[in-house]
Amino acid sequence: MKNKLYYSFEDHLKESLKDPEFKKVWEESEPEYLLAREMIRKRLEKKMSQRDLAKKLKTTQAVISRIETMNANPSLSLLKRIANVFGSNLKVSFK
Template sequence: MKNKLIYTFQDHLKESLKDPKFKKAWKKSQVEYDLASTLIKKRLSKKISQRNLAKKINTTQAVISRIETMSANPSLFLLKRLAEALDSKLILQFK
């Protein structure tokens, strides 16, 4: 059996960050990426679908999808409701 080369998102990101224009754009979107990534990981670890999470916070599946695909800028109120629905704590920091 041949070994297959696996090219992950992290590999792609590492390569892409060598481009100064991409690096600048990535830094601008880092917060949104971190939020989306954290939400997806937390939701999947709890084995909750987008639809069920949406029902828990009285919104639509499309809203959850837009947050997870970085197509929306959720309010602090919505983030707080998401954290509660996922039995998590919302921590906001300025560094």
């Protein structure tokens, strides 16, 4: 990463994961991060704002924001409704 004015999130994450404390916290929060990232990706792909998505789900923009910023743990029922709005299937797995 020498001589770079910036570096990607992936580069930053790779470097940060060398710290055992950070790695532990990351591993504990990774599912929430992946969910938030995928939800944002799908919402933007559909050219929807948080408000647009909230209206389709009959909820508030604040609920969508909290999910996307990992400040809420959505129910399975809400996740299924979100997937439906996106025209997607919800897949949950244990690894």
